[in-house]
Amino acid sequence: MLVPLVVRSFYSMMRGVVSPTEWAMAAKAAGLPRIALTDRNGLYGVPTFVEACEKAGLRSIVGVELVYDGGRAVLIAGRKAGFSAISRLLTARASGLASFDARAAVASILGEATPGDLFGLTDDEVLLNRPQGGDSIFALVSPCNRAAWRRLVATGRRPVATPELSFRDRGQREVQRLLLAIGAQNCIHDIGDDSLDPPEALWNSATLAAPPLASPWAAPSALVPWLEEAFTSNALIAREALCDPFSGFVFPRYGMARTASVVLHAVPAATAPCAAPAASSALLHALVLEGAARRYGEVTAAVMERIDYELKLIESKGFCDYFLVVKDIVKRASRICGRGSAAASIVAYCLFITEVDPIRHNLYFERFLNPGRKDPPDIDVDFAWDERDALLAEVIEAYGPEHTARVANHNCFRSRSALRETARAFGMPDTEISSFEKSLRVDEAGTLATADQEWKKIARLSSSIAGLPRHLGTHSGGLIIVPDSLADHVPVEATGSGIRVTAWDKEGVETAGLVKIDLLGNRSLAVVRDALAAIGERGLPFDPDNWHPIDDADTVSLLARGDTMGVFYVESPAMRLLQIKTGKGDFEHLVIHSSIIRPAANKYIDEYVDRLRGKPWKAFHPLLAGLFDESYGILCYQEDVSKAAIALAGFSSADADALRKILAKKDADARLQEHWPAFLEGARSRGVDEAAIRAVWDMMRSFSGYSFVKAHSASYAMLSFQSAFLRAHYPAQFMAAVLSNHGGFYSTLAYASESRRMGLRLLPPDVNESGWRCRGEEGRIRFGFCMLSSLGKGAAEALLAERDRAGPYVSVEDFARRNRFERIDAEALVGSGAFDSLLGAQGRASGQPLGRANALMILLSICAAREGRASAGGTSGGAPRDLFEEGREAFALGKRQAIPSQPIPGAARKRRAAELQYLGTTLDSHPLELWPRAFATPRDRAVDLRRSVGRRVRLLGWPITAKPVLTASEEPMEFVSFEDETAIFEAVLFPEAFRKFRHLLFEEGPLWITGLVENNRGAISLTIENLVRAATH
Template sequence: MLRADFVHLHTHSHYSLLEALPKIPDLVEAAKVDGQQALALTDNGNLYGAIEFYKECKENGIKPILGVDFFVAPRARAQKEHRVDDHPSRLVLLAKNMSGYQNLLQLVSKSHLEGFYYRPRIDRELIELHHEGLIAILPASGGEHAQTLRNGNKERAREILAWYKKIFGDDCFAEITRHPEIARHDEQTKAILELARGELIEPVAACETYYLQQEDALARELVNKIRTAGVFNRDFEQAAHDYSFASRARALELFADLPEAVENTVRIAELCELELKLGKAIFPTFPIPKSSSDDRELRVLAEHGIGERQMGDTPELHTRINYELKIIADKGYASYFLIVADLLRHARDSGIFTNTRGSAAGSLVSYLCGITTVDPIEFNMPFERFLNPERPSAPDIDMDIADNRRDELIEYVRRKYGEDKVAQVGTFGTMMARAAVRDVARAMGHPYAIGDRLAKLIPFGKQGFPVTIQRSLEDVPELAQVYKTDGDSREILDLARKIEGNARHVGVHAAGVVIAPTPIVDYSPIQIDPKGNHIITQYDMYSIADEYGGIGLLKFDILGLTNLSVLADSVARVSVRLGVDIDLDKIPLDDTKVYELLTRGETLGVFQMAGGGMTSYLKDLKPTVIHDINAMVALYRPGPMAFIPEYIERKKDPARVKYLDPRMEEILKPTYGVLIYQDDVMMIAVQLAGYSWGEADKFRKAMGKKIPKEMAAQKEKFIAGCGAGGMKKEAVQKLWEQIETFAAYGFNKAHAASYGNLAYKTAYMKANFPVDYMAALLTADAGDVEKIAEVVAECKRMGIKVWPPSVQESKGNFTVIDDTNIRFGLYSIKNFGTGVADSIITARLPAQAGESGGPFADIGNFLSRIADRNLNKKSLEALIQSGALDDLGERGQLLTNIDALLSYQREHMKAPTDQGSLFGAGNSKPAPLKLPTSAPATMEERLGWEKELLGLYVSGHPLDKHKRKFGDPKKTIKHAKEHLRGVETVIAGHIEETRINMTKAGERMGFMKIADYSDAIEMVVFPRVLKELESLLSLGACVAVKGKISERNGESSFVVERAKAL
């Protein structure tokens, strides 16, 4: 029994998505500090925060009550008539037990899947169907009865109360609130009490909560304005209603005249006895013969893989297979392996390229079943890093899939296991520091420039380590100064801090897919993803996965990876163009062309190997074996990067390689004695210090966390174990010092091997089939202008010419013409539909009987053979301006006569076929097309069109007439950005974009993009300089500018001081 005097039963968290403020830990902490023993969470129309709330309450000794503040449709949920069905009422439902919780899952899911109309809505039919195990609280403000009373229809309100009483019986309560600040609220309350008593419905007290402190009312109003794209009204500050989190004392004071309503809060809390089973994995069912078992099927698959992988059938091999299979069987994980193996087999059979990353590559069973592509025996990778008898959580096999075919693979999962048993994992976009500042500034009615200026003073965070406004105020002097001296900025930042980190919208996890043994809705509420295509879970990965103490559904990570799409495309191109079929899982790992390419630093487009820093190290390292590539994958990260020079020196000079104990040579020989991998440290702990594999795994985790108490305990155990194993005291101490240094930086060896293998494959294709690989890379980057420009520049360096599109040669994507020439694809042209592109490609196919085919003879022939009605003025203009019709006519002439071209095409489409009329009226084709001469397009026009339609200059560059001034690589924008930050220097280039903003003082300030052959950079031109130089710094101008490069948040800009025309 609760020793409580009041319980909050109607509270909202930030998971009400821009309608409430409290984060779950803050809400629970507020209850704990006030001595409250139970607490309900009732977010608007969802259960997003339910599991987080449940766990947080349990950890803090508070009884969690799960509920939802539902939207109820005015009529049936299927009815969606504007201005009739877009004004739902409200109903709070609380789960008494597991039956009630299951009904909450059903109601929430159906409100999103069936009743969504502006809001997720339930209706009376669903309430009647799913009322068991639920307590109904009829809201004092939004309830249907309350709305009806406000409209003056007392009898209808009575009927509504009677209906709810009939459905829920004694579990139906009428909410009573206290808002003396709201006009006529007391009058409404009395009417509700009178009607409720007449229907034998008991009252329950509520302090509806949307924020914790009344001072947060303004911030809550702001998130409402952010949600509705409205602007905050300053009058709100005086008229704000109180929806703060009331203390017990305050609640008892508010309801002193109605003690039974307060007592009913405790009574309801006592009725709610929901206990969830969390943190235990729930495995889906893999279809197998009735006479078999998951363990038997997995063994058959693994043993079959011995021959598939061409491995020697030795006793040692079977010993390891049996060892792994026993652990998998004891853990009950066989079905998981079978599901993943089946999924990847289907991918291979369908030509979908995959890669498996993470510790799964340490499993021989995974390798034999076709789950991974790296032999764990060859690379000395322990199974126990992936799975050991003492590991409590389920295994995690992370799959990378060619990103352009990921949806196909997920669709296969849906077909195999059932649409209702498969869902992608939901996630939440949160209001990070920069976004919160911009949102608040806009909602308060400030000009965009104000919020943008403040936001840009906040540094970018790193993935997993977001930067906060508070930290930025401490670390960025300029931001601190603005906060101190400018009242508007201070108000924006203070309010942004109140909403920072709150959930803003629902998204889809980049990789997570769950498969359940029964419908997903039995375990998690579901809804449609934001694009309206597929089902996602309302619970995020932390509420789903057993390792985080979630509901336990098994999450399969299926991540789309562009590099795999590039590999698949390049392999297919080589097969079609050269007749060479490549199996990338069987290519030699000692190809000299690969290592020579990496040694030369030609790494653009090579997975994990590109970038200035990595390239520089590779040129120094001169890799010769796959282990070098794996090591660079592991070492090129903040922290372990410091070990790269030592690794390189040891490779160059074997005399530098020494081992503190002879037993370490077998473990560390591939890395020249350098501790790089967590797996190697685990093996040292097992072989030298006598650890079990379970103890070694705990040792690995302790190193990663670097908790002093844990490290001290491990140090004592490790040193004692090494001493008992025969190591000298001095050597043990040195070894421990090495491990301590390594602790924070250790990398997963299997992950490095998987990614190193993929890096090698991309380098292999680039080194051996360069033009096909680069065409595939261009295709994958289509739409990203900056990446395309980089790849085109790399093609030029490689001696490969990239041409504009051509109706004579281009296919849809970037097209290989021969070993040294690539053309833009027709799909790359802006304002040009794929349907017309496909019509052109089809018309160009070799002639069929009675039809013309092959190359187009002239522009008339082209127009007469393209019968696609979508070849309109806009698309024909795009073809001309992009250069796709250069082989058939001059751009200026074609563009001047575009109306005549379209008229000719229309006439041809109207003309009868070659069969003619029975009476001789056929064969009346349009006259041959003759175009009058006109002025040809200038080079500036041609380049401008290419830039607009293809994203970059292809047939030339605006700087070509000044080319002699750009020969020195140390005078390029790229060199300046990399080596001359903060140093006064001169750069030159072509101005591609201009923008003028107004400063707070009302002065004009310029922002311009300047580019040369190597790179581009934003120029910042302050008001004083702009007044003097604006005529020079015009769009399209070729100029030299003097100034300094500054960098903020990883973005470089050039502050202009002087300028002159080239």
């Protein structure tokens, strides 16, 4: 049989339609020993394909079909050097240089390749007639280019016969037509057949047949010997081609950085291209011992024993340089949080990569690294979100762009985008597409409930492209560093935003053995950093070198109450409710709680709470006794799945670890089911009854897609404690930092409300008092200019720089003369109250106070005069008309509108409305007061709900966050958090109420909520029965 050497998958992006795994399975079913993957202009699918072939028991062949003006060439790797040559070629092609000549580049690498490194297959007669290439270049013969066979004979090159494969069934040509239309932003009817791969590129057993020659290989007798030679060449290439292009792990080397933050003893980083292994080992030992002295003071025998064990294992596996490189990176940042399984390592702790003592907190090192583990360690580090990008740029510059790149994401069509793009390709206008989406329904048989045949066709075709990759994106933080040229290992190209990325995603680089370092952004690290800086600037009592938040009673109490808005990792409604139910705020319980909260774990959470509160319990089976006592017998962490599989079903450590690894995969539940027979049989053989087996297996399945190792949760719990300590002891500085960093689970409005509930006074931005960030001091928070979403950062920095240069602004006119600004900037500053102090001072001096509307007119007038216009004109459409309209009229009449000495209710309402628009919140009161009629209506209050358990209530609430979920029967429902002026309250929209009322949550503003108050283990919630939007008047 012929081995297919030209095979295109859906990684021929925006053209291919078949997955690499499908091709591997088809080859296995046909009895083929090997099959190639040669996607168009890319190696994007190689890792997936290699894994699929290995799983199917096939030998993979990897290459690329390089398509260029006037021709194409298929390059197949014969050895690793050939694969590297292909990778370098694709990297050069992606560089976008006008001087890149693909045909010449192919001729060059084939000419320079050592025989056997690379095979070139082409029907480009120009390339075949060039002198380069020697025995490495073959004339490509396939049923798809039959018309060129005689011309190919004339080149004198050795022929090679192969099927060309693009489709598994004939209907997939229409899917390819659709992809080409979407890619060209064209109508599908304008994509002609000549743009598609030919019909002969269809999987067909006849094309795999060996001689005697029959259709589709039938040829005139004169060509028969030539074709027989072509079949022989197919067997030669199939036999000699490289099977696996990945050879072990590729680690960075310490000392290769142009600027290193850790001094390499005896081998200076500036002079050594990379450290010798012995030097790296010696340096790692020295740094760990130095760090141990700082961490522990007195290094006990237990600490030294653990250090020795880890260092010997790290050295034996050749990982010393990896740890040193990560150490070099983290030393470049102000605050970091090492996380993941690396937090179980005392070496990482002593290198200050992680912040949790693994001995004190009993963290399982073997989950991170063990003698039998084949894959490399994976160290993930969080950095302050606003420092991360600069840090990445610094690291890439330090280690050299030729050695580094970010990890890619393979961005795929989702169902919604697939439907929209398909409809556009059929010429549907966006308005009609949106209308169809809103009315989209699927009947009980799973078919689209519409009578429109064209929409049915659109929906059918769109489902064919959902899940297909369409372009590269950038992984949130993955970085690859190698000691040699990265392009030797993987093609590198720029995304649409200009970031250099690998051709493979995180799973792909892992398969290829390229060791990834995750450098991720974390807003809470910035919150802690900013709060500590503010504490230091204010000279408040605080010793950062003697800071032990996990031992602080006030912090533990705050966490136990669930009083945690703004506190990292424990502020979500689910976590706050769990804290309230358990009443536990110590470190050990917080680690459990942050791990046990999983989408599929609700029944286990309830059982955990009951057991914690005294319900008698025992292990599911005596074989599990003692394994999970710290979490009251409930499996909680990823490693618990491995422990249960070993203890209950007799899995080997390797098999149990493979089971654990599945948990993080996209198709975790389906892949877990593959292990069920072995788990069932293993547990039965140990005398475990069926009920216990299924109970434990169901608990293990609840980890699918979302679970953590204990070390990861412990790392995050430490950051939670730091956040909670700052909230408990320095509330103004902490909440100012939370607001400034615009992160967390909630909106600015919700955090502002929480600040008021904490007794903090909120002050507007001020052109003389504010900086870029919010500032907390003595029971109040002064908003910074970062809170003004419509004020450009450049404008804010300019006004701050001018204030630093020439002193405070003395009047609105003074500000306007000293700064250049856009109209939208003026409206934001005035509407937010940034000129209120100046207006008050000017009013007191003149005896006639000025209003915000007058300030806006002054600013716009001077702005207009500077630009040479006759008048200021109107403001942009975003300004609230009722706030500024009177000011415009007063300015036109040459008079100033005075503000009453006691603000009238209408004026206060306008001020608050402007604050809500420009700051995202009101300052001195809750935004519910902007709905005066509803606000004054008799109603129940959130703060009193605990006294209303079991009865129906009616509240006025503002939705602040929501989480849609599916019930066990796959029906949608939603958990919603509301607040009124007194407190936050949690509510539930069960499926029937969800269908009726969910649309009301799409718009901002207050709702009347009617429902039944319930108490679940001490946590109060409201089951919603009715929702009505509050009237505006």
